[in-house]
Amino acid sequence: MTLESTPATPDAGTKAPRPRKVPRIVVLGGGYVGFYAALRLRRRLGRRDAAIVVVDPRSYMTYQPFLPEAAAGSLEPRHVVVSHRRELRGVDVLTGRVTGVTHAERKVRIAPVEGEQYEITYDHLVVALGSVARTLPIPGLAEQAMGFKQVEEAIALRNHVLTKLDVAASTWDKALRRRMLTFTFVGGGFAGIEAIAEVEDMARNALRYYDGIDAEDLRFVMIEGSDRILPELGEEMGGYTLEQLRRRNIEVYLSTFLSSCVDGHVVTSTGVEFDSDTIVWTAGVKANPVLGSTDLPLDPQGRVRALPTLQVAHEDGTVVDGAWTAGDCAAVPDLANPGRMCSPSAQHAVRQARHLGDNLAKHLRSAAVSDYEHKHVGTVASLGLYKGVAQVYGVKLRGFPAWFMHRTYHMAQMPTFNRKVRIVLDWTLALLFRRELVALGRLHDPRADFRDASAPRPKGATQPADKGAKAAGGARTPVGS
Numbered sequence: 220m221t222l223e224s225t226p227a228t229p230d231a232g233t234k235a236p237r238p239r240k241v242p243r244i245v246v247l248g249g250g251y252v253g254f255y256a257a258l259r260l261r262r263r264l265g266r267r268d269a270a271i272v273v274v275d276p277r278s279y280m281t282y283q284p285f286l287p288e289a290a291a292g293s294l295e296p297r298h299v300v301v302s303h304r305r306e307l308r309g310v311d312v313l314t315g316r317v318t319g320v321t322h323a324e325r326k327v328r329i330a331p332v333e334g335e336q337y338e339i340t341y342d343h344l345v346v347a348l349g350s351v352a353r354t355l356p357i358p359g360l361a362e363q364a365m366g367f368k369q370v371e372e373a374i375a376l377r378n379h380v381l382t383k384l385d386v387a388a389s390t391w392d393k394a395l396r397r398r399m400l401t402f403t404f405v406g407g408g409f410a411g412i413e414a415i416a417e418v419e420d421m422a423r424n425a426l427r428y429y430d431g432i433d434a435e436d437l438r439f440v441m442i443e444g445s446d447r448i449l450p451e452l453g454e455e456m457g458g459y460t461l462e463q464l465r466r467r468n469i470e471v472y473l474s475t476f477l478s479s480c481v482d483g484h485v486v487t488s489t490g491v492e493f494d495s496d497t498i499v500w501t502a503g504v505k506a507n508p509v510l511g512s513t514d515l516p517l518d519p520q521g522r523v524r525a526l527p528t529l530q531v532a533h534e535d536g537t538v539v540d541g542a543w544t545a546g547d548c549a550a551v552p553d554l555a556n557p558g559r560m561c562s563p564s565a566q567h568a569v570r571q572a573r574h575l576g577d578n579l580a581k582h583l584r585s586a587a588v589s590d591y592e593h594k595h596v597g598t599v600a601s602l603g604l605y606k607g608v609a610q611v612y613g614v615k616l617r618g619f620p621a622w623f624m625h626r627t628y629h630m631a632q633m634p635t636f637n638r639k640v641r642i643v644l645d646w647t648l649a650l651l652f653r654r655e656l657v658a659l660g661r662l663h664d665p666r667a668d669f670r671d672a673s674a675p676r677p678k679g680a681t682q683p684a685d686k687g688a689k690a691a692g693g694a695r696t697p698v699g700s
């Protein structure tokens with residue numbers, strides 16, 4: 220790895236950092252903000268103006284609005300991510316997790332995937348660490364549920380749901396079947412509603428290949444704590460979405476909280492109880508907790524305090540020199556809605572990232588920086604193939620036009636020409652040949668077969684494959700059938 224005119228990592232602990240020929244900008248996180256800010260900075264600043272480093276445990280940026288379609292098989296999951304190394308030309312990419320920042324000493328601590336932690340120094344820091352799922356100490360949640368923020372989770376959910384259909388279709392035990400065919404989502408915001416609607420659409424579509432499963436056997440349940448879903452869309456369109464989901468027999472429990480899900484037994488605050496092998500947690504996000512291991516000023520919600528210029532600032536408004544932030548991890552005043560902070564959305568993240576890049580480049584050239592201001596354009600959501608809901612510039616759309624707008628808008632927003640083309644090809648192929656419905660459940664344990672084949676077998680023992688099927692609760696033959 221080259222860090223341009225700077226020494227390569229690590230910056231050898233206690234040794235004073237060597238003077239640099241060009242300032243080093245370290246971008247923490249390579250998601251929406253990190254990726255777009257690094258691109259913008261590289262475009263605005265030549266290699267002689269600044270060295271840019273992006274640190275992220277993943278080597279790609281994830282276009283999260285496409286995760287529901289990736290989970291539903293309408294898009295190939297690889298096409299909803301963008302490679303850092305391929306697209307961030309002239310930027311050094313470090314694959315590792317930031318574990319702390321001492322801004323007073325301009326030092327970032329990084330844990331690589333393997334090996335010892337190390338520190339790198341910087342002149343300017345861009346904090347773009349995003350958010351994590353906001354979980355609660357609900358019994359069974361950590362053991363049973365999965366999140367829906369990463370592409371790996373979208374892949375796992377799809378494989379899991381299709382595998383449940385496969386296994387349920389080969390099972391005679393009614394209670395077990397019911398449990399396997401009950402899919403529970405908690406949190407009726409954007410991510411949760413799009414996820415349940417897309418996955419339900421896929422599962423119903425898949426039933427044509429499962430003679431043993433009837434449409435009534437599938438049970439999709441949404442648990443939402445407030446008295447409405449999709450609050451971003453307003454009462455009317457949220458109400459429309461609710462009606463559409465209920466028409467599709469998706470059970471939506473409003474003003475209801477998940478109380479427990481130990482061993483997959485779901486209990487709600489309103490006394491509803493059922494068994495479910497699938498629990499997806501989409502009940503909101505909170506700022507990345509690693510920010511607690513920095514000396515940057517945080518607000519009561521744990522977000523980095525920022526000025527509208529996207530410079531980090533103390534509570535009294537004084538600028539923290541050399542620190543910038545944007546996106547889900549930042550508390551940025553929303554100048555279009557005085558008194559409020561910008562919402563955690565891709566719409567703000569992309570625009571803030573570009574603005575941050577411009578401002579930081581101006582700052583390095585001793586030019587004046589400007590405030591970030593963006594009036595929310597609206598919201599588009601997909602509810603399955605040909606179904607959607609949208610409110611853009613005050614115009615309300617339902618059904619096919621909303622779905623079409625969702626696809627057009629996100630395709631336009633998807634970074635890189637390469638990815639745009641692949642996404643359009645995926646959609647076209649899915650229309651021509653129907654979406655892909657193969658469950659690659661074994662993907663999550665690729666060494667299983669080899670391990671079984673390599674295991675020493677005592678004389679007279681059953682085949683390992685048979686043992687595996689029984690242990691997994693696979694196909695069962697009822698006694699006497």
Ligand SMILES: Cc1cc2nc3c(=O)[nH]c(=O)nc-3n(C[C@H](O)[C@H](O)[C@H](O)COP(=O)(O)OP(=O)(O)OC[C@H]3O[C@@H](n4cnc5c(N)ncnc54)[C@H](O)[C@@H]3O)c2cc1C
Pocket residue numbers: 247248249250251252253274275276277279280281282283284285286287315316317318347348349350367368369409410507509545546547548563564565566567568599
């Ligand atoms: C399913 C889903 C659908 C969505 N749909 C929409 C939509 O339709 N419209 C919309 O406006 N918004 C949508 N959003 C929200 C939007 O995606 C986020 O607001 C946006 O991604 C925020 O960008 P960010 O850069 O702040 O965070 P992220 O894009 O999450 O990036 C954070 C980055 O930090 C990295 N990171 C985390 N911890 C560390 C660490 N310790 N060290 C180094 N790096 C770290 C992560 O790997 C990640 O790459 C959706 C979100 C989800 C989950």
